[in-house]
Amino acid sequence: MKHLNIWMICLSLCLLATCTNKQQDAKMISVTIEPQRYFAERIAGDKFKVNSVVPSGQSPETYDPTPQQMIQIDKSQAYFRIGFIGFEQAWMDNIIKNNPDLKIFDLSEGMEFVRNEEEHDGHHHEGEHHHHHPGGIDPHVWSSLQGSKVIAQNTLNAFIALDKENEAYYRDNYDRLMGEINQTSESITSLLEPLKGTAFIIYHPALTYLADEFGLHQLCIEMDGKEPSPAQLKRLIETAKEHDARVVFIQQEFDQRNAELIAKEAGCKLIRINPLDYDWNKEMIHIAQSLADGKAD
The missing domain is CATH 3.40.50.1980 (Nitrogenase molybdenum iron protein domain)
Incomplete structure (x- = not known):
């Protein structure tokens, strides 16, 4: 500190x-x-x-x-x-x-918390990348x-x-x-329910609970709060291709260089999101719509 x-x-x-x-x-x-x-x-x-x-x-x-x-x-x-x-x-x-x-x-x-030390069905696969928070709670x-x-x-x-x-x-x-x-939930559910099994990439794992709710695979660029090594980046790009990821989410609080590299190498669309935005409902719909649009491309 x-x-x-x-x-x-x-x-x-x-x-x-x-x-x-x-x-x-x-x-x-x-x-x-x-x-x-x-x-x-x-x-x-x-x-x-x-x-x-x-x-x-x-x-x-x-x-x-x-x-x-x-x-x-x-x-x-x-x-x-x-x-x-x-x-x-x-x-x-x-x-x-x-x-x-x-x-x-x-x-x-x-709240029913997601704990990093646990494996979650459909979300913890060999080659996926996870982030660990102090105390093990996302x-x-x-x-x-x-x-x-x-x-x-x-x-x-x-x-x-x-x-x-x-x-x-x-x-x-x-x-x-x-x-x-409830209105926001209806909109998000209609967009994400057909996407079960879809993968997306994000720098910091801010969408763990959303992924858990809809059976999505969240692949994280950040490794235990640190920038990934070249070898880790290579494995992430391979995993993204294996899971047919179409979207890389970038957040304004974090460095974008690795996200841009991954998007280029994996053939993904780069999309800016802000999970910390004041307008919770609009941002959540934006995230869901971006995933749906990515899958449709």
Whole structure:
């Protein structure tokens, strides 16, 4: 963790200089990533401001917050964590230590996790490439239909716990959100159900749960958080050809050179996606449509 001691000194000075107290800002909550803000804002309506800590375009696996962002957390009544993402693994202890009154809610609670050490039928084949996260749990629960419903339910429960007086308001908003999620699910299911067994390539394995739901093969360029060696790249290209992969997904947080090389060598279409986009529903449909279009080419 970069220059942690200097960072903590700067944070302490900023906190001492902050005159705003939590009581004044009691109607704000913080979340880790932008897709959480999508769910939280739809349920919170005008009752809470939602502060997203990891900015768009930054990786929540490795991001270090600024002192100003930590001050925003200090102003928050609660923190909604997504579960096991790298940022939370590295920073939650410090966040809790510096904010002992901060209420913490885990939006992944009740989720059926994919664990890296396990083999999953239809997804773990010789020659495939996998990524391992600390603790063995894949954290990208929001990039799936099941995960979206778990997050929505836990977000509702958190707001009710924080503000019981407005429970009916939050439940009405939750019902509207579930309508959006169900509509999105129908669109994605119609696109992906015919693609069972289809392979796709992605730099960072952000679509593990989506692949698991629809019997897709996710082939990852990243090897345990590192750039692949030339030998690993060669094996990945061979595996992509064997599985007739048609799409290579690129993400703005990661280097594109290897993805471009693989797309050229394997004859795949290069498509930019952003699983961390605020507009969860539009991005999920974009990903599904891209897979369907790739298979049709």
